Every structure is written in structure tokens, then in C-alpha cells.
Amino acid sequence: MSRAIWILLAGLVVAFALSLFAGRVWLDFADTPNAMVILAELRLPRALLAMIVGAGLGAAGAAMQGYLRNPLADPGLFGIAPGAALGAVTSFWFGYAASAWLLPIFALIGAAGAMALLALIAGRTGGIALFTLAGMMIASLAGALMSLAISFAPNAFAMSEIVTWLMGALTDRSWREVYLATPMTLIGIVCFWMARKDLDALILGDAAARSLGMRSGVLQAWLIAGVGLTVGSGVAVAGIIGFVGLIVPHLVRPLTDRRPSSLIIPSALAGALLVLIADSVVRILPTVTELRLGIALSLIGAPFFLWLLLKMRRGYSGGLS
Amino acid sequence: MTLSAHAISLEGRLSGVSTALRSGQITAICGPNGAGKSTLLSILAGLLVPDSGNVQLGGDTLLNLAAKARAQRIGYLPQNGEAAWDVAVRNVVALGRMPHGDIADGPIDAALEALDLTALANRPMSQLSGGEKARAFLARVLAGEPDWILADEPLAALDIAHQLALIGHMKREAQSGTGVVIVLHDLSLAMNHADRVLVLDQGRLIADGMPAEALAERHIADVWGVDIQWLDDDGAKALVVR
Numbered sequence: 001m002s003r004a005i006w007i008l009l010a011g012l013v014v015a016f017a018l019s020l021f022a023g024r025v026w027l028d029f030a031d032t033p034n035a036m037v038i039l040a041e042l043r044l045p046r047a048l049l050a051m052i053v054g055a056g057l058g059a060a061g062a063a064m065q066g067y068l069r070n071p072l073a074d075p076g077l078f079g080i081a082p083g084a085a086l087g088a089v090t091s092f093w094f095g096y097a098a099s100a101w102l103l104p105i106f107a108l109i110g111a112a113g114a115m116a117l118l119a120l121i122a123g124r125t126g127g128i129a130l131f132t133l134a135g136m137m138i139a140s141l142a143g144a145l146m147s148l149a150i151s152f153a154p155n156a157f158a159m160s161e162i163v164t165w166l167m168g169a170l171t172d173r174s175w176r177e178v179y180l181a182t183p184m185t186l187i188g189i190v191c192f193w194m195a196r197k198d199l200d201a202l203i204l205g206d207a208a209a210r211s212l213g214m215r216s217g218v219l220q221a222w223l224i225a226g227v228g229l230t231v232g233s234g235v236a237v238a239g240i241i242g243f244v245g246l247i248v249p250h251l252v253r254p255l256t257d258r259r260p261s262s263l264i265i266p267s268a269l270a271g272a273l274l275v276l277i278a279d280s281v282v283r284i285l286p287t288v289t290e291l292r293l294g295i296a297l298s299l300i301g302a303p304f305f306l307w308l309l310l311k312m313r314r315g316y317s318g319g320l321s
Numbered sequence: 322m323t324l325s326a327h328a329i330s331l332e333g334r335l336s337g338v339s340t341a342l343r344s345g346q347i348t349a350i351c352g353p354n355g356a357g358k359s360t361l362l363s364i365l366a367g368l369l370v371p372d373s374g375n376v377q378l379g380g381d382t383l384l385n386l387a388a389k390a391r392a393q394r395i396g397y398l399p400q401n402g403e404a405a406w407d408v409a410v411r412n413v414v415a416l417g418r419m420p421h422g423d424i425a426d427g428p429i430d431a432a433l434e435a436l437d438l439t440a441l442a443n444r445p446m447s448q449l450s451g452g453e454k455a456r457a458f459l460a461r462v463l464a465g466e467p468d469w470i471l472a473d474e475p476l477a478a479l480d481i482a483h484q485l486a487l488i489g490h491m492k493r494e495a496q497s498g499t500g501v502v503i504v505l506h507d508l509s510l511a512m513n514h515a516d517r518v519l520v521l522d523q524g525r526l527i528a529d530g531m532p533a534e535a536l537a538e539r540h541i542a543d544v545w546g547v548d549i550q551w552l553d554d555d556g557a558k559a560l561v562v563r
Contacts, residue, residue, distance in 0.1 A: 069405035201419055203405050204461070210368050211397035212419045212465075213389040258406045258445075 002262065004255035008269035012051070015273055019047045019280040045175045050279040051272035052178065053170070053238045054248075056185040056230030058271020059264050061245025062252075063192040066199035066260025067223055068132060072308070075231045075245040078224070079138030083114025084235035085166060086142040089149045092162045104180055104236035111232025114138050115224050122220055128206060131220060168239035168294025170279050177237040188229030189268055195222035196261035203259065241294050243301020244271050250308070322379045324365060324395075324469055324500060329374035334360045335524040337374070342517075344468060344500035347491060349515035351505055351536070353545055356521040358504045359400065359473050365502065366397040366471045378469075392420035396467035400474045400504075402458040404446040410457045411442040417464030432463040436490055452483035459490060469500040476503075476510065488514050512536050512551070512558045520544055533558075 020043045021027045027043070029035045060075035067073070075081060087110020088103055096102040121134035146166070153159035198219040201209035210216065234241065248271045249263055256262040275293070278300070282291045325341035335357045342348050342365075350358045363369035365376055367383045376383040378394060386394075396417070404413055414432055415424050433439045436456040441449065449457060455475060462470055470491065476484040488510065495501045495516070505511045511518050511532060518535035520528040522544040528535035541549050548563045 066406075197419060201416055203408060203413070204402065204416060204458075205399060205405070207363070207368055207399040208397065208402070210388075211366055211392060211395070211399075212416060213392035214419075215388050253406075257412060258408045259412055260406070 002256065002266070004252060004266040005269065007255065008252075008266055008273060011273050012269060012276070015276050015280070016047055016051070019050070019276055020044065022280045023283040041174070045178045046170050046173055046279065047276060048178050049170055049173050049181060049237060050276040052181050052185050053234040053241060054244055054271035054273070054275025055268040056181075056188055056234045056271070057241065057244040057275070058248040058252075059189045059192050059268040060227050060230045061247075061271070062249040062260065062263040062267035063195060063199065063223060063226060064245065065249050066202060066263065067195075067219070068128065069202060069205075071250065072246070072305075074243075075227050076139060076242065077132060078114070078118060078135035078227050078231075079142060080111050080114045080118070080135075080224075080227050081231045081235050081240060082139045082142035082146070083117075084108065084111035084232045085240055086110045086146050086149075087113070088165065088235065088239070089146050089162050092158055092165065093149050093153065095154070095158065100176060104177070104233075107236035108232055110142070111228050111235065114142065115228040115232075119221070119224055127216070164292075165239050166294075167292035168241040168297075169290070169292045170238055171290055173237065181233040181237045184229045184233035188226045188231075188233070189264070191222045191226030191229065192264050195219055195226065196264060198222075199260035239294060241275065241297055243297050243305070244274060247301055247304050248274060250304075322468060322500070323377070324502070325377045326361070326365060327374050327377065329361070329364055329371045329376070331357075331360060331364070331369070331371045331524075333524075335364070335371070338521070338524075338526045339374075340519060340526060340529050342500060342502060345495055345498050346516040347488075347495045347501045347503065347514060348517045348519065349503055349505045349511035349532070350519045350521065351508060351511050352521035352527075355523075356544075357524040358521055360524075361519075361521065362397075362471050362473050362502065362504050366395055367391045368397065389420050389422075393465070394467055395469045395471060396462035396465050398458055398462050398470065398472035398475055400477065402454070404454075407445045407447045409443050409445055410438055410449065410460075413446060413457050414438070414442075414460045414464050417461040420465055428464045428466055432460040435463060435493070436460040452479055452486070455479055455483065455487055456490075459487065463494070467499070469502065470494060472501070472503045474504050474506060477506065484510065508536055508541070509558065509560045512560070 020039060025032055027035050027039060057075060064073040064075050064077060065071055084107040088107040091103045091106035117138055118134055122131040150159055150162055153162060198214040201212045201214045249267050252263060252266045252270045256266055278296050279293050282293055282296050285291055322344045323341045326338055329338045330336050338361060350361060352358050364371050414429050418424050433442050436459060438456055438460055441453060476487060491501045515532050518532045519526060520535050520540055527544055528540050538549055541547060550561050550563055551558045552561055
């Protein structure tokens with residue numbers, strides 16, 4: 001295993017242990033009433049869910065950047081996250097969100113719908129540009145439909161629920177969400193792993209990769225399945241959590257040999273670490289209501305993105321690629 | 322072994338091109354811009370499907386071969402190669418082993434050595450000069466030990482010394498029995514270094530033969546519309562525009 005993986009695993013172990021104690025109440029097993037209940041029913045599932053969602057987003061970001069050969073690519077580009085969000089918004093609109101299982105199921109149906117549409121448009125031999133444009137089109141369509149749902153929300157309560165949910169958070173999540181997201185995310189990461197050699201071949205460009213035996217349709221199928229499972233399940237349990245897929249591969253790349261295949265697992269671990277730390281921090285912050293995780297990560301992510309653009313403008317290439 | 326095109330046509334780009342290329346030779350594909358050179362090379366590499374006609378590789382129809390089997394036999398070097406990520410030279414060269422499903426050190430080391438890259442193996446691609454990058458991309462093809470090397474303008478953007486060095490590497494490959502097919506803009510290089518030249522114009526094959534015959538002054542006048550003369554200096558030919 002590479003050095004990056006060991007460093008990240010060590011970081012995860014420490015952050016995981018600390019996150020179990022951190023929150024509105026700092027757990028002290030001697031003094032805190034119901035400490036075991038808080039730990040087992042609140043902190044533990046929440047920490048695990050943060051890691052699972054972060055791992056999925058990190059790995060999806062690494063795969064997307066490898067596929068598009070672009071350091072600015074993000075899993076949201078495929079339109080799968082907006083598709084999942086649209087599904088979830090629909091469940092709020094119809095008032096089904098109160099049921100524990102219906103919201104994530106609607107979100108997964110939304111993700112599957114976006115995946116199917118993407119596969120249908122891109123076809124068996126679609127090029128990278130067509131595939132990306134199809135994803136962007138699906139993302140903007142889903143975005144427009146979400147805005148439509150918000151503007152025609154049946155009541156003010158539903159509207160507020162939708163807007164709040166879209167901000168993304170892990171507040172009050174339980175083992176149910178962990179059981180839902182864990183297998184899907186792990187299978188999704190396996191899909192990226194299956195695509196790793198083709199992603200490496202794409203270092204040389206589309207034509208050279210195809211001459212090396214890469215089959216565009218097969219690679220796209222692995223990526224659609226991978227992004228659908230990781231990002232779709234992440235949105236289903238936590239709402240929209242942006243920027244993780246964009247930032248994490250950049251943070252990890254200097255620790256690896258920069259091949260997309262070397263980036264998938266470290267990005268999954270770093271994504272898990274980033275979301276776990278961010279979620280622990282929003283719990284500790286002395287705000288009246290808990291800062292939404294999606295907002296916190298966007299507050300970190302947007303300046304990072306700007307810094308990235310400034311570096312590109314200055315013609316800096318080493319760190320970007 | 323032969324790589325042969327049978328009445329290849331692709332709407333607006335190629336019409337009825339037939340030729341049988343032999344291994345152990347350097348074949349240059351020449352023609353003005355837009356003549357269909359890169360299109361023909363892509364079809365010969367199995368990367369582009371013609372509207373009609375077919376390509377035979379030995380006894381096999383190219384498009385019937387599985388992608389991996391085809392990739393083991395044909396190495397393709399695209400125009401203007403660039404690595405998307407700043408990986409080490411050795412990692413680029415190792416990609417040549419992908420069709421074989423291994424990262425065997427033997428062929429990778431041999432390819433690095435053949436192109437004088439052993440000392441640069443661990444250097445990131447961004448720290449290489451244009452000539453060194455061109456060698457690294459060719460080494461990637463050699464590491465796959467293909468029967469055929471198809472290269473699209475591999476000498477463009479290289480200075481004359483690097484052009485001669487790279488074509489020297491390709492000659493050595495041809496001498497060891499590999500079939501080498503290169504798209505070339507520089508007619509002097511084609512005249513002096515290729516064993517055989519194909520001249521394309523507007524998607525049609527105008528000439529196919531020994532360089533002196535295919536690149537005869539009258540062909541160049543017809544195809545490029547330029548009046549030239551070949552000057553002979555002790556066997557080496559230089560092109561002069563009249």
C-alpha cells in the first residue's frame with residue numbers, strides 16, 4: 001500500500017475517535033448522562049455516514065477528473081447528483097418525506113433516472129464531449145425542475161423543508177441511512193476500481209487510449225454505475241454536499257504518482273476524512289442552529305476553487321496536473 | 322505479414338483506397354492538408370470504422386478482432402501527444418503494456434533503453450523537452466511490442482536533430498521486422514527515409530510505391546500544385562522549389 005493510504009488511514013482513525021466525543025455535548029463516560037446511547041445511536045452512525053458519503057464523493061471526483069482529463073471536473077457534472085436531489089425534492093413535494101424510507105428511495109430513483117438518461121444519450125460509442133454535455137444538460141434540467149418544485153411548493157412548510165434539505169447535512173441520521181449508503185457506496189467504489197486501467201490509458205488521450213484497448217462504452221458504463229451508486233446514495237442520505245469531489249483529488253494527488261488509478265482509494269479515504277472533520281466541526285461550532293454541512297463545505301470549497309483558477313491563470317501547471 | 326486496406330471509403334474523407342502494406346518497412350503517408358492521411362491511419366489502426374471496405378491484418382479482418390487483441394498487434398501514436406497528468410516517464414511507457422494486461426519490466430526497460438530514456442525514467446513528463454516527450458510516447462508504443470507501429474506526424478514540432486533521431490529509432494524497429502506506417506508532412510524526410518510512400522489527395526490514393534516514384538516531381542506538381550525539383554547529393558535528395 002502506498003504511503004498516502006497509510007497516512008490517510010492513520011488520520012481517519014484519529015479523526016473517527018475524536019468525532020465520537022465531539023459535539024454539543026463533549027462525551028465523558030463518567031459524567032454525561034446516557035453517554036452510551038448518544039454514542040451508539042447518534043455519534044457512531046453519524047461518523048460512519050460522514051465517512052461513507054465522503055468516501056463516495058472523493059472516489060467519484062477522482063474518477064471524474066481522470067475520465068475528463070480535467071482537474072476542474074466534479075461528480076456533479078454527470079447530472080446524477082441533481083437527479084437524485086430532484087427525486088428527493090419530489091418526495092417532499094408529495095409529503096412522502098416523513099416516511100423514513102421514501103425520501104432516500106425517491107432520491108435513488110432520481111439518480112437512476114439520470115443515469116439511464118445519460119446512458120441513453122451518450123450511447124454505446126459516445127465520445128467524452130457528448131457524454132459531458134449530456135450530463136450537464138441533465139443537471140440543468142434537474143435544477144430547473146427543482147426550482148419549479150420549490151416555486152410551486154404546496155405549502156410554506158414543504159418549501160422550507162426542501163430548501164433546508166438541499167443544503168445537505170448529517171444531522172439526526174441513524175443506522176438506517178448507514179445501512180442504505182454503505183453497500184451502495186462500496187459497490188460504487190469497486191466500479192471505479194474496475195475502470196482504473198482505462199482511466200490510466202486516458203492519460204494519453206482518447207485516441208491513444210482506444211488504441212490500447214480501452215472500450216469507451218464499457219468505461220462509461222462503469223463510471224455511470226460508480227457515480228450513480230456513490231453520489232446517488234450520498235445525496236439520498238445527506239442531501240447535496242458539494243466540492244468534496246472537486247477538492248479531494250487535488251489534495252491527494254501530490255501524495256501519489258498522479259495516475260488516476262493511484263488516486264481512487266486515497267481520494268476515497270481523504271473524502272471520508274474531510275467530511276468527517278467538517279461534520280465534527282459544524283457540531284462543535286457555537287451557532288444557534290447547527291451550520292449545515294453542505295454550506296460549511298461550500299464555504300471551504302468555493303475559495304479553494306478560486307485559488308485553483310488563479311493558479312491556472314498564472315500558467316502554473318505542476319500542481320494542477 | 323501484411324496490413325491491407327480494401328476499397329476503404331468514408332464519406333467526404335476517403336474514397337476507394339486500397340493498398341497492402343508490408344512489415345519490415347517504413348511506409349510514409351503523404352499528401353496536402355485535408356487529403357485524408359490521418360483518417361486512413363485511424364482506419365488502419367481500427368479506431369475509425371469506414372463506411373465501406375475493410376482492413377485485413379494478416380488473415381484477420383481488423384474490425385472483427387477484440388479491442389485487446391487488436392491493441393496487442395497494432396501500436397498507434399496519435400498526433401500532438403500530451404499527458405493529461407504529470408506522471409513519470411516510466412508510468413507513461415508502462416501504459417504500452419495495457420493490451421497484455423501486465424506491467425512486465427522487461428519490455429518497459431527495453432523500450433526506455435531503446436529511446437535513451439533510462440536516465441529519465443522517473444522524471445515527470447512536465448520536465449521533459451519536446452524531443453524527450455516524443456521519445457517517451459514512442460517508447461510507450463514499443464513497450465507493447467506490437468507487430469505494427471502507426472504514427473500520426475510523429476516528427477511534427479521536432480527540430481531536425483530530433484526528427485532524425487526519432488526516424489532512426491523507427492528504422493531500427495522496421496529492420497527488426499515491425500511494420501512502421503507514418504504520416505509525414507516533410508517530403509524530404511519521406512523521400513530519404515521511407516521504403517515506400519503513399520500519396521493521398523482529396524481522399525484518393527494518387528501514388529503508391531518507392532519514394533522516388535511516388536514523390537516524382539510531376540506528382541508533387543499535380544497534388545500540391547508546387548513546382549519543385551529534387552537535387553541529388555550523393556544519394557540524399559533535397560527538395561528545391563522552382
